[in-house]
Amino acid sequence: MAKKQGEVKLLGIRGSPFVCRVVIALKLKGVEYEFIEENLGNKSDLLLEYNPIYKKVPVLFNYDKPVSESLAIVKYIDDCSKGDPMLPTKPYQRGLAHFWSNFIDEKIVPAVRKAVFTLDEVEREKGIEESLEALQFLENELKSKFFGGDEIGFLDIAATIIAYWVPIFQEVTGLQIFTSDKFPKLYNWSQELINHPIVKESLPPREPLLAFFKGVIEGLSASK
Incomplete structure (x- = not known):
């Protein structure tokens, strides 16, 4: 996964436990990212475009390629990043x-x-x-x-x-x-x-x- 600021973006709200999962995974892996605060009371065009099925956060963008659903995102971060794996290897x-x-x-x-x-x-x-x-x-x-x-x-x-x-x-x-x-x-x-x-x-x-x-x-x- 790219580590340069601006290449990885996280769309979410700071009080969400599901968004927090992604934040923890990114920080454990040392991935720099830009956090974009979402307003679920007035959902952004970005959210509706990149997660049109569930219309929920979190959504991760890596070079504008979106991944949604927190567990899927954490697995994606694990697969694409260096360092010790978060998922077992066996x-x-x-x-x-x-x-x-x-x-x-x-x-x-x-x-x-x-x-x-x-x-x-x-x-x-x-x-x-x-x-x-x-x-x-x-x-x-x-x-x-x-x-x-x-x-x-x-x-x-x-x-x-x-x-x-x-x-x-x-x-x-x-x-x-x-x-x-x-x-x-x-x-x-x-x-x-x-x-x-x-x-x-x-x-x-x-x-x-x-x-x-x-x-x-x-x-x-x-x-x-």
Whole structure:
């Protein structure tokens, strides 16, 4: 991947966990890039042109060739950049990393959203149960400091939403889904991840996210 400023561009919003995945991958690989802030309330022509199917961020441009969807972008960065690979090199471990990354997006993220943002109490309880069940599977999968071993890998990047955003959701709502008592290995992993120098500088500031999601929850409560 090209490293000259202006050749690699990232279209996104700074508070998004999915955009953050790409930022972490770019910084881990030492790729210089230009960040273009998107307004999802008034989507730009650039976004609509280069991601016309989903109309979502992130979108990465490398010499004006767009790649969308965060996990696909992280894999693309890994394939095109020098340095230690973020995905395992052995086929079986590589397949597992893809499986668990998709598990996060298809099982954990929807369950947490249901638990946090659903007004119906029955559905909220279902979301909590589904979140706990899914997180337990991930807890059982963690065998070392990071999912990638001693260094941050593809699955760690995919799981940043658990390490950083889920505790924010808990603080806003009072829910206790992801705690050190329930998931000690995952909790220790999360602290290692968010305090890693590159990850720490890639994460959006916590206080604005807290304020934003407090506003979202208050808005939902007011609409009852």
